[in-house]
Amino acid sequence: MKKGICQWLVVLFVFSFQTALAQDAAPQGEKPNQLGIRISSKDAVINHSITYRRFLKPDLAVEGLFSFSDPVALGILIEKYKPLGTSGLTWFWGAGAYAGFGGGRNFGAQGAVGLDFVFPAVPVNLSIDWKPELNFVKQFSFEPAAVGFSARFIF
Secondary structure: OHHHHHHHHHHHHHHHHHHHOOOOOHHHOOOOEEEEEEEEEOOOOOEEEEEEEEEEEEOOEEEEEEEEEOOOEEEEEEEEEEEEOOOEEEEEEEEEEEEEEOOOEEEEEEEEEEEEOOOOOEEEEEEEEEEEEOOOOOEEEEEEEEEEEEEEEEE
């Protein structure tokens, strides 16, 4: 029952961003939506997850994360992007919050710093990030070592 509710919340979350932000705010002339998976190195609340990123401006994005392991969790990040020398390569930083459903930890703040690459001829994005988490509710804890790799399809 909880998993079904969480799945519907993710679908509503993704479609609400798609509808509310339906403006052409694409980074570097690309399409503004990215959908894919994120694999994490540590057992943070937001670890292995489905990731949806929507660019609001060429240098600003909102990223939603749906973690499907234990606990099931939703997270959101606001991210700022800065280009590096190579075309398609940027670095980013951001902050946000998450909520877990089940398990010992269930609400907290998260940050992100990473590298992001968009292939010039293929609608694919790859990124690597460091995403520490500070949990506030149920079990106060800090997870400093969560490194993740994401692969996304751009549409």
